[in-house]
Amino acid sequence: MIDYEYLKPKDLEEVFSLLKSYGERAVLIAGGTDVMVNIRNKKLAPEALISLRGLEDLAYVKKGEDGYHIGALATHRMLETSSLVQSELSALYDGASQVGSVQIRNVATVGGNICNAAPSADTASPLLALDAVAVLRGPGGSRKVPLTEFFTGPSQTVRASDEVLVEFEIPSEMGQFGSAYHKHSRRKAMDLPILGVAVSLKIEGEIIRDARIALSVAAPTPMRAMEAEAYLKGKKLSDDVLIEAGKIAANEASPRDSLRGKAWYRKEMIETFVPRMAHKALERLKNR
Amino acid sequence: MKKITVSFTLNGDQVEAEVPSTWNLLRTLREYFEITGPKEGCGVGECGACTVLIDGKAVNSCIYPVAEVEGKTVTTIEGLAGEDGTLHPLQKAFLENNGVQCGFCTSGMIMSAKALLDENPDPDEDEIRTSLSGNLCRCTGYVQIVESVQKAAEMMKDKS
Ligand SMILES: Cc1cc2nc3c(=O)[nH]c(=O)nc-3n(C[C@H](O)[C@H](O)[C@H](O)COP(=O)(O)OP(=O)(O)OC[C@H]3O[C@@H](n4cnc5c(N)ncnc54)[C@H](O)[C@@H]3O)c2cc1C
Ligand code: FES
Ligand code: FES
Numbered sequence: 038m039i040d041y042e043y044l045k046p047k048d049l050e051e052v053f054s055l056l057k058s059y060g061e062r063a064v065l066i067a068g069g070t071d072v073m074v075n076i077r078n079k080k081l082a083p084e085a086l087i088s089l090r091g092l093e094d095l096a097y098v099k100k101g102e103d104g105y106h107i108g109a110l111a112t113h114r115m116l117e118t119s120s121l122v123q124s125e126l127s128a129l130y131d132g133a134s135q136v137g138s139v140q141i142r143n144v145a146t147v148g149g150n151i152c153n154a155a156p157s158a159d160t161a162s163p164l165l166a167l168d169a170v171a172v173l174r175g176p177g178g179s180r181k182v183p184l185t186e187f188f189t190g191p192s193q194t195v196r197a198s199d200e201v202l203v204e205f206e207i208p209s210e211m212g213q214f215g216s217a218y219h220k221h222s223r224r225k226a227m228d229l230p231i232l233g234v235a236v237s238l239k240i241e242g243e244i245i246r247d248a249r250i251a252l253s254v255a256a257p258t259p260m261r262a263m264e265a266e267a268y269l270k271g272k273k274l275s276d277d278v279l280i281e282a283g284k285i286a287a288n289e290a291s292p293r294d295s296l297r298g299k300a301w302y303r304k305e306m307i308e309t310f311v312p313r314m315a316h317k318a319l320e321r322l323k324n325r
Numbered sequence: 326m327k328k329i330t331v332s333f334t335l336n337g338d339q340v341e342a343e344v345p346s347t348w349n350l351l352r353t354l355r356e357y358f359e360i361t362g363p364k365e366g367c368g369v370g371e372c373g374a375c376t377v378l379i380d381g382k383a384v385n386s387c388i389y390p391v392a393e394v395e396g397k398t399v400t401t402i403e404g405l406a407g408e409d410g411t412l413h414p415l416q417k418a419f420l421e422n423n424g425v426q427c428g429f430c431t432s433g434m435i436m437s438a439k440a441l442l443d444e445n446p447d448p449d450e451d452e453i454r455t456s457l458s459g460n461l462c463r464c465t466g467y468v469q470i471v472e473s474v475q476k477a478a479e480m481m482k483d484k485s
Contacts, residue, residue: 042327043346043392066390073349073388074369090393114382138459139437141370143382144389226458227371 109148128163128216161259165251166235188258215322236314255290262286283311336404351386362402373460376433402432424473426464
């Protein structure tokens with residue numbers, strides 16, 4: 038039978054001391070949209086839930102001299118309605134605004150989306166394409182982990198059991214990139230992606246100065262297609278160049294056959310959507 | 326069975342409940358308070374039949390831990406009509422425009438629509454459909470529901 042205590046610490050210190058005393062028997066809960074469903078489906082049977090919702094000061098999106106800061110407790114709805122995210126971190130807007138429904142987005146957090154580490158997490162590719170760094174805090178202090186090193190497998194991350202994800206940092210330089218994310222799914226809403234493609238680009242005149250390409254559901258973890266990125270750097274912008282980048286990215290991916298889609302199909306869709314998202318990113322940069 | 330006590334505002338009244346700490350808000354509303362407007366369709370956030378407002382925002386009460394409503398304001402479909410029984414414009418519009426057939430989805434639909442209209446009194450069809458995308462209806466085909474929300478928005482504008 039399911040029976041757990043519901044603990045509501047008021048600050049991080051209290052979270053750490055509860056994590057210490059409960060150890061593996063406790064599970065952290067933020068919005069709970071993954072945790073509550075997993076408990077109901079009997080994938081989780083904790084003795085205690087440690088709520089992070091008391092850490093209200095970790096629900097923010099802001100821009101400082103040192104870049105963008107997104108608190109782990111920021112909800113997808115906060116990101117979706119933030120004009121800063123819409124205009125300067127557009128790929129993240131695309132991802133957050135397509136998570137579940139309004140009801141889900143009102144409570145589900147970006148920290149939960151990343152810590153849950155589903156290969157299909159809709160904010161993973163956008164954050165990867167924006168060079169996000171995860172800030173983890175434990176009883177001994179903080180450490181920063183680039184998101185490229187954060188995921189270690191499906192539902193697995195480098196987060197230690199006594200650590201809390203407190204925020205994401207995005208370098209201010211990313212503000213000069215245009216970015217876009219495509220969630221490829223069968224239904225418009227309430228569906229997980231068959232594939233996710235995020236592209237961010239920096240352009241000078243006709244020359245692509247820098248690029249990031251991130252893919253989800255294309256490998257066991259969300260990934261960056263770094264060969265395709267390297268190919269794009271310094272190239273003169275053209276349809277052919279973007280199409281070639283799509284082909285390289287598809288080769289870097291290692292998708293599997295699943296009920297939602299076959300591996301070959303996912304690869305073809307990578308080829309299709311890398312150029313499309315590049316165009317969308319450039320379009321947004323122009324209209325800024 | 327571990328228990329917790331929570332106090333919150335429910336449809337305008339200050340209330341308190343002592344329930345198992347594993348309960349979600351939906352179960353607390355239905356079994357402790359006998360507020361049965363919110364329904365359980367799926368129990369996992371997919372169908373929206375359990376939608377209520379917490380501090381004005383639409384949420385799925387089936388996956389909302391009851392411990393988290395402490396100090397908050399919860400509104401269910403039971404809280405929409407006036408003291409004298411006068412229906413809310415959304416309730417009227419759903420009845421008059423065939424937005425209701427079997428009724429199972431209706432309380433959730435209306436609560437999602439209420440959250441939308443409170444924030445955006447003049448939504449376009451896309452905005453209505455986006456706001457209702459987490460609410461499934463197996464009867465109407467959605468067209469009459471969208472029309473009901475549009476009619477309610479008009480009624481509310483005429484009033485104010
Ligand atoms: C109906 C439905 C539809 C959904 N649709 C989508 C979708 O379209 N796209 C998508 O990507 N996801 C979707 N999800 C999954 C889920 O909503 C997201 O992954 C969400 O962002 C999780 O956030 P949360 O705050 O609810 O996490 P929780 O459930 O609270 O936590 C998730 C995990 O992260 C851990 N955790 C949470 N916060 C922290 C932190 N700060 N530090 C350390 N660990 C932490 C928890 O221990 C847990 O393991 C859907 C879920 C439902 C129920
Ligand atoms: S019962 Fe809550 S969403 Fe279906
Ligand atoms: S009226 Fe029957 S489910 Fe919507």
